[in-house]
Amino acid sequence: xxxxxxxxxxxxxxxxxxxxxxxxxxxxxxxxxxxxxxxxxxxxxxxxxxxxxxxxxxxxxxxxxxxxxxxxxxxxxxxxxxxxxxxxxxxxxxxxxxxxxxxxxxxxxxxxxxxxxxxxxxxxxxxxxxxxxxxxxxxxxxxxxxxxxxxxxxxxx
Amino acid sequence: xxxxxxxxxxxxxxxxxxxxxxxxxxxxxxxxxxxxxxxxxxxxxxxxxxxxxxxxxxxxxxxxxxxxxxxxxxxxxxxxxxxxxxxxxxxxxxxxxxxxxxxxxxxxxxxxxxxxxxxxxxxxxxxxxxxxxxxxxxxxxxxxxxxxxxxxxxxxxxxxxxxxxxxxxxxxxxxxxxxxxxxxxxxxxxxxxxxxxxxxxxxxxxxxxxxxxxxxxxxxxxxxxxxxxxxxxxxxxxxxxxxxxxxxxxxxxxxxxxxxxxxxxxxxxxxxxxxxxxxxxxxxxxxxxxxxxxxxxxxxxxxxxxxxxxxxxxxxxxxxxxxxxxxxxxxxxxxxxxxxxxxxxxxxxxxxxxxxxxxxxxxxxxxxxxxxxxxxxxxxxxxxxxxxxxxxxxxxxxxxxxxxxxxxxxxxxxxxxxxxxxxxxxxxxxxxxxxxxxxxxxxxxxxxxxxxxxxxxxxxxxxxxxxxxxxxxxxxxxxxxxxxxxxxxxxxxxxxxxxxxxxxxxxxxxxxxxxxxxxxxxxxxxxxxxxxxx
Numbered sequence: 262x263x264x265x266x267x268x269x270x271x272x273x274x275x276x277x278x279x280x281x282x283x284x285x286x287x288x289x290x291x292x293x294x295x296x297x298x299x300x301x302x303x304x305x306x307x308x309x310x311x312x313x314x315x316x317x318x319x320x321x322x323x324x325x326x327x328x329x330x331x332x333x334x335x336x337x338x339x340x341x342x343x344x345x346x347x348x349x350x351x352x353x354x355x356x357x358x359x360x361x362x363x364x365x366x367x368x369x370x371x372x373x374x375x376x377x378x379x380x381x382x383x384x385x386x387x388x389x390x391x392x393x394x395x396x397x398x399x400x401x402x403x404x405x406x407x408x409x410x411x412x413x414x415x416x417x418x
Numbered sequence: 419x420x421x422x423x424x425x426x427x428x429x430x431x432x433x434x435x436x437x438x439x440x441x442x443x444x445x446x447x448x449x450x451x452x453x454x455x456x457x458x459x460x461x462x463x464x465x466x467x468x469x470x471x472x473x474x475x476x477x478x479x480x481x482x483x484x485x486x487x488x489x490x491x492x493x494x495x496x497x498x499x500x501x502x503x504x505x506x507x508x509x510x511x512x513x514x515x516x517x518x519x520x521x522x523x524x525x526x527x528x529x530x531x532x533x534x535x536x537x538x539x540x541x542x543x544x545x546x547x548x549x550x551x552x553x554x555x556x557x558x559x560x561x562x563x564x565x566x567x568x569x570x571x572x573x574x575x576x577x578x579x580x581x582x583x584x585x586x587x588x589x590x591x592x593x594x595x596x597x598x599x600x601x602x603x604x605x606x607x608x609x610x611x612x613x614x615x616x617x618x619x620x621x622x623x624x625x626x627x628x629x630x631x632x633x634x635x636x637x638x639x640x641x642x643x644x645x646x647x648x649x650x651x652x653x654x655x656x657x658x659x660x661x662x663x664x665x666x667x668x669x670x671x672x673x674x675x676x677x678x679x680x681x682x683x684x685x686x687x688x689x690x691x692x693x694x695x696x697x698x699x700x701x702x703x704x705x706x707x708x709x710x711x712x713x714x715x716x717x718x719x720x721x722x723x724x725x726x727x728x729x730x731x732x733x734x735x736x737x738x739x740x741x742x743x744x745x746x747x748x749x750x751x752x753x754x755x756x757x758x759x760x761x762x763x764x765x766x767x768x769x770x771x772x773x774x775x776x777x778x779x780x781x782x783x784x785x786x787x788x789x790x791x792x793x794x795x796x797x798x799x800x801x802x803x804x805x806x807x808x809x810x811x812x813x814x815x816x817x818x819x820x821x822x823x824x825x826x827x828x829x830x831x832x833x834x835x836x837x838x839x840x841x842x843x844x845x846x847x848x849x850x851x852x853x854x855x856x857x858x859x860x861x862x863x864x865x866x867x868x869x870x871x872x873x874x875x876x877x878x879x880x881x882x883x884x885x886x887x888x889x890x891x892x893x894x895x896x897x898x899x900x901x902x903x904x905x906x907x908x909x910x911x912x913x914x915x916x917x918x919x920x921x922x923x924x925x926x927x928x929x930x931x932x933x934x935x936x937x938x939x940x941x942x943x944x945x946x947x948x949x950x951x952x
Contacts, residue, residue: 369744
């Protein structure tokens with residue numbers, strides 16, 4: 262099992278808050294993106310690689326491959342796991358990946374989604390997935406940037 | 419303060435909080451900053467030099483404020499404009515002005531959350547007009563409607579603060595006696611540590627850490643001022659990072675690769691520029707929690723879309739719909755994405771098979787990574803470095819410094835942005851992706867972090883004031899003095915260094931920035947009241 266230093270759910274994956282704050286605070290040496298679309302789309306993959314700092318080992322993997330990687334033997338990785346939505350994280354938990362806690366950034370509004378908390382919009386299915394993550398004993402907290410207060414999702418579900 | 423003065427400053431405040439005259443980022447990074455606002459408020463209140471100096475000091479506490487889509491712990495406009503105005507009109511010292519700026523900044527932060535929440539309502543109106551194909555009205559929903567409401571409550575609040583504030587402050591100050599006045603000054607002297615500590619959280623990394631301590635030592639023992647520190651350590655940073663010709667390869671030759679075959683077939687060059695200007699000005703006038711810059715992006719696209727789909731109402735509606743979805747990125751990179759989207763819309767209309775998903779996937783793949791690189795370049799590299807240099811000059815009374823800061827920032831920001839628009843439109847962003855892949859930007863950021871750290875180490879010596887006033891006096895002779903006998907003898911400025919690093923560690927450990935600010939103020943209050951510091 263790899264050493265996971267931070268897990269974040271954010272629709273934008275790598276973006277301003279991640280580069281300017283989270284990477285500095287968690288100082289990971291590996292980023293694992295769990296997203297089937299990004300893993301299969303050459304353009305999305307290229308842009309993610311282009312944006313990541315060059316001293317970080319970047320992995321853009323499908324959910325299944327990411328789980329396999331995370332369960333692999335620990336060397337000296339400090340892994341920052343990112344997913345767009347709760348689904349991949351829940352799948353990983355079900356398959357035995359251990360997360361200390363999950364940080365929740367931004368999920369945009371759109372058809373089928375309701376406003377959940379300031380920056381988080383979720384469909385009923387996504388809300389149920391968050392519920393399951395919390396029930397599995399992994400706390401989820403909404404916090405855009407490290408200087409914001411943490412909001413425990415339990416209080417919102 | 420006279421009614422006229424309060425009205426003039428209120429008008430300035432309304433502009434500073436809007437996106438006019440310099441665009442969304444342009445206005446926020448210049449006239450909304452305490453550095454620039456101090457000069458203006460000083461001119462209105464008859465003391466430009468003092469206004470500039472107070473504004474500059476307040477600016478230090480906003481140095482670490484980075485807007486990357488989250489709630490800002492402090493609103494720079496409220497701190498700077500009201501802070502300077504109330505300090506000048508109420509006759510406060512610089513440190514007292516800084517203390518006052520904190521609650522004002524907090525008020526601004528609360529107001530921003532309120533604004534972003536109520537603005538979700540206008541998204542519904544925008545959606546309705548988009549679905550009906552009323553492209554002319556998108557700007558009304560994105561700008562005129564929300565601003566008519568925002569202007570009313572902002573103007574009322576600003577006028578009340580400015581017109582009634584000074585008298586209230588004078589009354590309060592008259593009631594305060596020795597220890598409380600001392601405490602307010604101690605607090606104000608310490609708060610700069612919050613701004614600098616927060617700035618460190620984005621630049622104190624890797625080798626740059628050494629530069630922080632070097633800058634500190636250079637200021638403490640050699641008495642080096644800000645500009646020489648910036649120049650010397652800037653050159654050392656460039657030397658250490660080592661830029662070679664190969665780093666700039668990406669700029670060459672890529673210009674015509676992937677060039678669209680259909681350039682300017684359906685849309686005029688001037689229309690693309692118009693779209694870009696609208697994006698820069700209106701991208702965040704309807705900033706809200708549901709779509710962020712979504713409707714703003716659509717507002718930018720409208721002139722180009724109207725021209726591309728001028729005889730095709732269905733096409734116009736569909737294209738406006740797909741460009742009003744959730745979107746959030748850096749403003750200059752956003753201009754590049756706008757250029758890419760216009761080129762793709764043009765090709766689609768000319769018959770190329772570009773499915774709806776291509777746009778969705780392009781924008782959603784790009785917005786995050788581009789914000790990551792763009793926010794870092796603009797808000798961790800460009801703004802802090804320019805602000806540090808010019809704030810330092812302004813703090814010494816140079817009234818030209820805020821103007822020079824504004825002009826240089828706007829020239830760089832829009833110069834780069836305009837170039838990026840055409841890289842986006844003409845070669846699908848290829849040149850910029852190559853630069854991102856080349857590692858050049860990492861080098862630039864590392865060098866800037868080194869320079870930033872050195873100057874932060876230097877600045878903390880000048881802008882934080884803290885002195886122990888603990889001493890033992892026997893028969894009229896001071897036999898022990900904590901400040902001069904211990905700290906100054908071993909490492910002068912040591913307390914300022916510890917305070918800055920303390921703020922940095924607290925925020926790094928996940929403490930809320932507002933709590934840290936209040937914590938620092940509480941420590942200052944206690945030490946000041948007890949007369950232990952002064």
